[in-house]
Amino acid sequence: MPAFRQVGEKQLPNPILYMAWSPNRDLIALANTSGEVLLHRLANFQRVWSLLPNENTGKEITSLAWRPDGKVLAFSVGDTKQVVLCDAEKAEILHLFAVEYPASCMHWMEVQDDSSTLSSFSESEDESSRFLPKLPSLPKSYSTTSKIFSEEKSDEVTNLLGEVRLNILVVGGPSGFVELYAYGLYKIATLGGISGTCRSLGLSSDLKSLSVITEIRSTEDNPEIHYIQLDTGLLSSCLPELTKMARKFTHISTLLRYLRLSLTCMCEAWEDILMQMDLRLTKFVQEKNTSTQVQDEFLELLLWGHASSELQALLMNQLTVKGLKMLGQSIDSSYSSIQKLVISHLQSGSEALLYHLSEVKGMALWKQKFQPLGLDPAAIEDAIVAVGSFTLKASELLQVIDKSMKNFKAFFRWLYVAMLRMSEDHVPPELNKMTQKDLAFVADFLSEHFSANEELFDRKGKYFNVERVGQYLKDEDEDLVSPPSMEGNQWVTFVKQSTYLKDSPLLFPTYPQKSLHFVKRMMEGSIDLCLQKPAEVIGHSIKQAVCLRLYTVPESSENALRLFELPSLWNDKKAGMHYVVFCMPDISPSKIYILRRATDPNRSVPKGLVALNLNTPLNSSIDDETPAPASASYSCLDARFYDDETLTVVLRSLEDDENKMRILTQLHLNSAVSWDEEFIWDLTLRLEQQTEGIPVQGLTWGNQSREMDNIKAQFVAVNGIRKVACVLSANLRHVRVFEMDAEEEEEEEERADESQEMSSDQDRLEDTMTNQSDAGEGRDGVGGAEEAQVAGQGSQDILDETAGSDTL
Numbered sequence: 001m002p003a004f005r006q007v008g009e010k011q012l013p014n015p016i017l018y019m020a021w022s023p024n025r026d027l028i029a030l031a032n033t034s035g036e037v038l039l040h041r042l043a044n045f046q047r048v049w050s051l052l053p054n055e056n057t058g059k060e061i062t063s064l065a066w067r068p069d070g071k072v073l074a075f076s077v078g079d080t081k082q083v084v085l086c087d088a089e090k091a092e093i094l095h096l097f098a099v100e101y102p103a104s105c106m107h108w109m110e111v112q113d114d115s116s117t118l119s120s121f122s123e124s125e126d127e128s129s130r131f132l133p134k135l136p137s138l139p140k141s142y143s144t145t146s147k148i149f150s151e152e153k154s155d156e157v158t159n160l161l162g163e164v165r166l167n168i169l170v171v172g173g174p175s176g177f178v179e180l181y182a183y184g185l186y187k188i189a190t191l192g193g194i195s196g197t198c199r200s201l202g203l204s205s206d207l208k209s210l211s212v213i214t215e216i217r218s219t220e221d222n223p224e225i226h227y228i229q230l231d232t233g234l235l236s237s238c239l240p241e242l243t244k245m246a247r248k249f250t251h252i253s254t255l256l257r258y259l260r261l262s263l264t265c266m267c268e269a270w271e272d273i274l275m276q277m278d279l280r281l282t283k284f285v286q287e288k289n290t291s292t293q294v295q296d297e298f299l300e301l302l303l304w305g306h307a308s309s310e311l312q313a314l315l316m317n318q319l320t321v322k323g324l325k326m327l328g329q330s331i332d333s334s335y336s337s338i339q340k341l342v343i344s345h346l347q348s349g350s351e352a353l354l355y356h357l358s359e360v361k362g363m364a365l366w367k368q369k370f371q372p373l374g375l376d377p378a379a380i381e382d383a384i385v386a387v388g389s390f391t392l393k394a395s396e397l398l399q400v401i402d403k404s405m406k407n408f409k410a411f412f413r414w415l416y417v418a419m420l421r422m423s424e425d426h427v428p429p430e431l432n433k434m435t436q437k438d439l440a441f442v443a444d445f446l447s448e449h450f451s452a453n454e455e456l457f458d459r460k461g462k463y464f465n466v467e468r469v470g471q472y473l474k475d476e477d478e479d480l481v482s483p484p485s486m487e488g489n490q491w492v493t494f495v496k497q498s499t500y501l502k503d504s505p506l507l508f509p510t511y512p513q514k515s516l517h518f519v520k521r522m523m524e525g526s527i528d529l530c531l532q533k534p535a536e537v538i539g540h541s542i543k544q545a546v547c548l549r550l551y552t553v554p555e556s557s558e559n560a561l562r563l564f565e566l567p568s569l570w571n572d573k574k575a576g577m578h579y580v581v582f583c584m585p586d587i588s589p590s591k592i593y594i595l596r597r598a599t600d601p602n603r604s605v606p607k608g609l610v611a612l613n614l615n616t617p618l619n620s621s622i623d624d625e626t627p628a629p630a631s632a633s634y635s636c637l638d639a640r641f642y643d644d645e646t647l648t649v650v651l652r653s654l655e656d657d658e659n660k661m662r663i664l665t666q667l668h669l670n671s672a673v674s675w676d677e678e679f680i681w682d683l684t685l686r687l688e689q690q691t692e693g694i695p696v697q698g699l700t701w702g703n704q705s706r707e708m709d710n711i712k713a714q715f716v717a718v719n720g721i722r723k724v725a726c727v728l729s730a731n732l733r734h735v736r737v738f739e740m741d742a743e744e745e746e747e748e749e750e751r752a753d754e755s756q757e758m759s760s761d762q763d764r765l766e767d768t769m770t771n772q773s774d775a776g777e778g779r780d781g782v783g784g785a786e787e788a789q790v791a792g793q794g795s796q797d798i799l800d801e802t803a804g805s806d807t808l
Helices: 115-131 156-161 233-237 239-286 294-304 309-319 321-365 367-373 377-422 436-449 455-460 490-497 516-541 746-754 756-771 773-792 795-805
Strands: 003-011 016-021 027-032 037-041 047-051 061-066 072-077 082-087 093-098 105-110 167-172 178-182 186-191 197-203 209-216 224-231 543-552 568-572 577-584 588-598 609-613 634-643 646-653 662-668 705-707 713-719 724-729 734-743
Touching: 003 705, 016 061, 016 713, 016 724, 027 061, 027 072, 037 072, 061 105, 072 105, 105 197, 115 321, 167 197, 178 197, 178 239, 186 239, 186 516, 197 568, 209 568, 209 577, 224 577, 233 239, 233 516, 239 321, 239 367, 239 516, 294 309, 294 436, 309 321, 309 377, 321 367, 321 377, 321 516, 367 516, 377 436, 377 516, 543 577, 568 634, 577 634, 588 646, 634 662, 634 713, 646 713, 662 713
Parallel strands: none
Antiparallel strands: 003 734, 016 027, 027 037, 037 047, 061 072, 072 082, 082 093, 105 167, 167 178, 178 186, 197 209, 209 224, 224 543, 568 577, 577 588, 588 609, 588 634, 634 646, 646 662, 662 705, 713 724, 724 734
């Protein structure tokens, strides 16, 4: 009876580049060559959802990583140099950030549970929620330009942060590029001093060290594979402080994005109305034949009740009475929307920013605890001042809106009455009355919004400034066209006359000549300095503990696809060990090498290297004295740690002439990693140059193996917690999924025999698709898109069913 129960099999239209099992659910994420990210469930390998490439994310997927709780999936995009965080429930993009280089590998880990050191942080989070009001959701109707965050939620920070326990996303790329992101959001370290391109990463759960596999290329020799262990002791020794700082800065980063989106909504609320007003009035100015100014035309109508023929044609033919009424209502609605956004979003977000920055400043002043992490009280104080200036500028905008609303309402009311009289319509008595204050409002509107000289036209391309509010929302470095007048302001006069207050650091600067966008950029720059300083300090504290030269990449595989290739890394949390699994097929094709090092760089591990002999016969024990028959020679195609004591391996028979026999097996390492010999490593040489002294151990296969019929198995992805495995064929299109703790039942075995002919046809299809990949990929892209549309229906039901059956 074959080991491992097959639960699904599928031919995919596009080659798979990456696959990763969810840490705690029977779900597997795939990325293919067309730029799609797919989520499949274990049963029948049924698709849950697919995320198609778009202009915001990109289409060249370079790596995948699950958050340890399985709620968020991260994938990196090479063509746009971004890392994207996706909600596993709804396939919605939660967050994305740019990186300097295209990420070639990622690893997302969670620190060990230590309730004694982390219990206080949940209490501090509750305090911030008590003192700060809940941020309102952004209006959906104004989020057309920001498609990714179309349904921004005020509790997004809590959703992204997850539990209080710290988790860190490690991102690696070419030129030794390695960065660490707390909660996948806030960059806490930028590493340097690493050579080559990162191919695999593994941060230990105790935060004491980081394992990196790099590929170093040279013009003379073949690329070399190196193992590097970095000492991250500062992260481990300052774990409580690091967790506190990371959560605070993550809140700050999310609040900055919230304010940015609020400004986007404000700009969209006014943009269309501003465009309509500009187009209509600009056309009137350009078609004017008289030398009189626009301002004079309206003033003549205001004073004498008579309009020129050109102005009358504009009002009656282009604007019309009905159109003017609708335009007035739209502008009034737009003013109200902007006013609400300023009060409920900008001011609330600014208050929350000030709260969190003030707490960070208090942390920075506790130098004994937080100074090693790079918190700078002076830089944080500058950020607080910048947020204060932004708050003052938002209050100034509120005053401008209030004044403009009065002027606009008075202007449109007067113009509406004037147009009714031109058309000889009845004027309602309540509109016919006009006070001296109303006349002043109309006069103020005409003087403020219409220019009497050509200077404004030279700067802005228009003869007049149609909106005093809009100038605050323009993302330009130029000064405001119509800055607010401070004459008669008693507070401004008092401050200027006071020797002590004029240059006092206690007063926030106002920047009266600058727009709200300009002050926002200043605030973002000041806060970015605060966020970057700890990443630089922590990054400089991380030093290389050891660098081991392993082997060179064979010429035959130098240009081959290396997305799944060994070495692979594993962290044994209980024993505090790093494991590295690799093969050297040109030196020892029938051996798997396991390197182990303590996560604490200061602790030495004896007997840190062993070679596993793959020539042991099936269903044999290492205690058997019978030598392995000649027909039992195998090479390793792929190997992944299933758990701390088991290795899942894909083997290929070396004696099979057609090289088609593939075996999936579980290797139990309890006895294999116990040996007496010690390998003395010469660090000046590569490991492949000193293989004679490496201890060699046999293996116990038992019945934990299964021949892979009708599939050219090449790669494997496993999850020991959920006890599942996914095997991928050599052409990257054929997948087969197994439950590793179950065996095939007789009925299932009979059904498998009946479907062998169909599987053989699929295998022949694989070869055909591989040989015609150029033409096939074009056709497959269309097929994949159609399949994605069909599979997308009912995806939430599938995911709900998976969640219900996957409870640990």
